[in-house]
Amino acid sequence: MHIIVCVKQIPDPEIPSAKFKIDPATKKVVPPAGVPPVISVFDERAVEAACQLKDKNGAKITVISMGQGKVADVVKHALSMGADDGITLQDSAFENLDSYGTAYVLSKAIQKIGEYDLVLCGRQAADWDSGQVGSILAEMLGIPVVTIARNIQAADGGLRVERVLKDGYEVVQAPMPCLVTVSNEVGLPRLPTGMGIITATRKKIPAWTAQDIEIDPAQVAPEGAHTEIVKLSVPIRDVQCEIVTGKDAGEAAVELAVRLRAANII
Amino acid sequence: MDTHKGILLCGEIEKGTLAPITMELLGIGRVLADKTGQELSILLMGSDIGGLGEEALAYGADKVYVAENPLLEHYHSDACTMVAADLCRKALPSILLLGNTDAGRDLAPRLAARLQAGLATDAVELDIDPDTGILVVTRPVFGGNALASVMVRKVRPQIATVRPKTVKPAEKDASRQGQVIRMVAEVDSSTLKVQVVERVEEKVEGVRLEDAEVVVSGGRGIGSSQSYEMIWELARLLDGAVGATRPACEEGWISMLHQVGQTGKMVSPKLYIAVALSGAMQHIAGCSGSKCIVAINQDPEANIFKVAHYGVVGDYKEILPAFMGKLKELLAK
Ligand SMILES: Cc1cc2nc3c(=O)[nH]c(=O)nc-3n(C[C@@H](O)[C@H](O)[C@H](O)COP(=O)(O)OP(=O)(O)OC[C@H]3O[C@@H](n4cnc5c(N)ncnc54)[C@H](O)[C@@H]3O)c2cc1C
Ligand SMILES: Cc1cc2nc3c(=O)[nH]c(=O)nc-3n(C[C@H](O)[C@H](O)[C@H](O)COP(=O)(O)OP(=O)(O)OC[C@H]3O[C@@H](n4cnc5c(N)ncnc54)[C@H](O)[C@@H]3O)c2cc1C
Numbered sequence: 001m002h003i004i005v006c007v008k009q010i011p012d013p014e015i016p017s018a019k020f021k022i023d024p025a026t027k028k029v030v031p032p033a034g035v036p037p038v039i040s041v042f043d044e045r046a047v048e049a050a051c052q053l054k055d056k057n058g059a060k061i062t063v064i065s066m067g068q069g070k071v072a073d074v075v076k077h078a079l080s081m082g083a084d085d086g087i088t089l090q091d092s093a094f095e096n097l098d099s100y101g102t103a104y105v106l107s108k109a110i111q112k113i114g115e116y117d118l119v120l121c122g123r124q125a126a127d128w129d130s131g132q133v134g135s136i137l138a139e140m141l142g143i144p145v146v147t148i149a150r151n152i153q154a155a156d157g158g159l160r161v162e163r164v165l166k167d168g169y170e171v172v173q174a175p176m177p178c179l180v181t182v183s184n185e186v187g188l189p190r191l192p193t194g195m196g197i198i199t200a201t202r203k204k205i206p207a208w209t210a211q212d213i214e215i216d217p218a219q220v221a222p223e224g225a226h227t228e229i230v231k232l233s234v235p236i237r238d239v240q241c242e243i244v245t246g247k248d249a250g251e252a253a254v255e256l257a258v259r260l261r262a263a264n265i266i
Numbered sequence: 267m268d269t270h271k272g273i274l275l276c277g278e279i280e281k282g283t284l285a286p287i288t289m290e291l292l293g294i295g296r297v298l299a300d301k302t303g304q305e306l307s308i309l310l311m312g313s314d315i316g317g318l319g320e321e322a323l324a325y326g327a328d329k330v331y332v333a334e335n336p337l338l339e340h341y342h343s344d345a346c347t348m349v350a351a352d353l354c355r356k357a358l359p360s361i362l363l364l365g366n367t368d369a370g371r372d373l374a375p376r377l378a379a380r381l382q383a384g385l386a387t388d389a390v391e392l393d394i395d396p397d398t399g400i401l402v403v404t405r406p407v408f409g410g411n412a413l414a415s416v417m418v419r420k421v422r423p424q425i426a427t428v429r430p431k432t433v434k435p436a437e438k439d440a441s442r443q444g445q446v447i448r449m450v451a452e453v454d455s456s457t458l459k460v461q462v463v464e465r466v467e468e469k470v471e472g473v474r475l476e477d478a479e480v481v482v483s484g485g486r487g488i489g490s491s492q493s494y495e496m497i498w499e500l501a502r503l504l505d506g507a508v509g510a511t512r513p514a515c516e517e518g519w520i521s522m523l524h525q526v527g528q529t530g531k532m533v534s535p536k537l538y539i540a541v542a543l544s545g546a547m548q549h550i551a552g553c554s555g556s557k558c559i560v561a562i563n564q565d566p567e568a569n570i571f572k573v574a575h576y577g578v579v580g581d582y583k584e585i586l587p588a589f590m591g592k593l594k595e596l597l598a599k
Contacts, residue, residue: 011408013408013409013548016544016569017411017545017546017547017569017572018569018572020408020412022412027414029412098384099375099385100378100379100384103379123529124529126409127407128407128408128414129387129388129405129406129408129409129528130387131371131375131387131388132374132375132378132385133375134375135375135376135379136375136376136378138376139376139380140379144344144460145343145376145460146343146460147343147371147372148371148372160463165368165465166367166368166531167467167468167523168465168466168467168468168523169465169468170462170464170465170466171462171464171465171466172460172461172462173460173461174459174460175459175460183529184512184529185522188516223420224420225420226378226382226383226384226385226418226420226421227385227386227416227417227418228416228417228418228419229414229415229416230402230415230417231413231414231415232407232412232413232414232415233412233413234411234412234413235410235413237572237573239559239572239573239574239575240575241571241572241573241574241575241576241577242575242577243571243576243577244576244577244578245579248584249580249581249585249588250584250585250587252578252579252580252585253578253584253585253586253589254588254589254591254592256560256578256585257589257592257596258592259576260558260576261596263558265536265537265557266480266504266537266597
């Protein structure tokens with residue numbers, strides 16, 4: 001089985017809110033100094049899901065990431081978890097694409113890779129939180145899509161996938177090749193092994209440009225974007241927290257109950 | 267683009283009635299339709315729709331498209347994409363709205379791709395730009411740390427999924443008139459690539475989170491499933507439901523169905539008690555609609571104190587027993 005996993009590099013989504021800053025002019029997040037970007041959380045789970053399939057059934061895992069700067073780092077992270085090959089997609093034409101443009105570039109890269117049985121994406125990128133790229137990519141590749149998976153097993157020549165639903169889950173049978181988007185329920189990502197890190201460091205990660213994957217410039221031109229972000233802002237929160245105190249924790253707790261009662265909350 | 271007119275909604279049916287999100291879509295759809303002087307239509311897909319078409323008219327639709335087929339009894343990705351895309355190609359709506367629900371999250375991007383349209387997901391605010399008449403969708407990004415406004419200028423339809431419980435639902439007016447159109451929903455089962463094997467409903471213990479007036483949630487700071495018992499005890503005392511942060515679920519202290527947040531449940535109780543959780547925006551996204559938030563955390567700098575109305579700084583293991591003791595006394599009165 002050949003599995004292609006699409007991973008995105010994002011600003012660390014777990015930085016405390018107090019340190020979260022944006023630049024409204026460029027519509028970008030300004031990460032606090034010294035906090036490096038990370039692999040998007042659900043994409044790391046997608047790598048984990050791929051590794052689980054590899055453990056059980058044997059598979060070759062290829063990781064691709066479109067991005068700028070140190071985008072190879074997230075590919076290396078995936079390699080150190082157990083992926084076999086990695087490719088980055090780097091070109092100034094790939095900057096600030098919308099979900100549609102992103103899916104287009106990924107589809108071209110996947111077509112260049114050629115044969116595959118399964119494409120995995122995260123359920124949503126943990127920065128812009130859109131949850132679109134996977135499904136659009138599947139439509140562009142002309143393959144079936146199963147979204148928000150919590151478990152993926154090889155079965156009957158295809159895949160048996162459990163999809164997360166509000167009040168439970170749904171089990172579906174999908175043929176291959178197909179695309180599955182992965183949710184955190186598949187399990188915590190495995191830690192890179194020492195051997196994995198060494199292999200990842202030594203591995204050559206080719207960087208493909210727009211020309212390498214035969215991108216049609218019109219498809220990635222800013223004028224061609226389907227969606228446009230016209231404003232980015234940080235919401236104002238004006239809640240004043242009433243800190244209830246006492247001579248010790250127990251007394252503060254009693255006082256809290258009394259105040260909630262007085263305010264008719266309980 | 268002048269070829270595309272009107273607002274189309276993708277309604278949802280739940281246990282034989284219009285789902286709450288359908289009324290919400292009709293609410294915001296009516297507002298946008300009136301603002302732009304356009305027609306409001308809605309698509310209902312199901313196996314036996316009965317009188318729900320007429321019901322949707324009473325809730326504000328001008329036109330209802332009813333697509334009935336046994337294969338549409340439950341949401342099926344391939345089948346619903348086919349039916350909805352077909353209708354969009356014929357009706358050519360300018361705006362298409364869905365719920366940001368299990369079904370809408372899956373369907374919207376597939377439609378966006380098939381129709382080569384533009385999509386903004388998880389809208390919490392929708393308005394019309396006065397200069398251009400284009401839909402402006404505001405959506406939380408970066409886990410809720412920021413808000414982005416998105417416009418679809420060049421392609422049609424302009425698609426958005428609307429976050430449940432963020433827009434005002436429509437009110438019923440039985441005297442409203444309109445048209446119910448029964449479509450021939452031809453779904454060729456051989457073109458359905460993905461087969462649904464089974465649907466499993468998992469019952470949550472205790473009160474349902476979505477319906478609860480009080481929710482008590484614990485975070486990573488609780489430390490063990492044994493200690494989590496204290497969260498259950500407090501919830502029982504207040505007839506409330508139990509919630510959790512993602513780490514608490516992933517530690518296995520409680521089922522994933524209890525996760526509150528951006529990728530979990532959205533709750534809006536009268537009282538939300540947050541115990542030993544830091545208040546990451548991805549968690550707050552699921553409880554910020556609460557009337558009153560109470561925080562118990564040992565770290566005075568924790569973000570939860572920036573969104574809470576009442577707070578106690580300290581170890582929950584000391585705070586909760588005293589709090590519950592006093593509560594029992596007050597509630598007995
Ligand atoms: C300066 C700036 C301007 C922007 N302008 C716009 C704009 O005008 N319109 C707009 O819509 N958006 C804009 N964006 C946001 C945009 O770049 C989003 O990242 C894009 O819409 C892709 O959607 P998403 O990241 O939310 O992906 P999702 O749809 O949430 O991603 C789902 C999955 O797709 C895969 N994936 C996504 N991206 C990649 C990638 N790069 N490499 C590999 N796999 C990937 C991952 O598996 C991911 O989990 C802008 C961003 C910046 C920084
Ligand atoms: C895309 C994305 C989606 C996500 N979706 C969700 C989601 O839906 N729901 C969700 O919850 N998270 C979600 N997360 C994760 C989220 O970012 C946080 O990591 C998570 O909410 C933190 O959980 P926590 O508060 O339990 O843990 P921590 O952040 O580790 O906080 C534990 C807190 O407990 C306090 N504490 C410890 N011991 C005690 C004690 N004895 N007494 C009192 N206080 C104590 C500490 O001071 C600390 O503040 C998501 C993340 C991403 C990137």
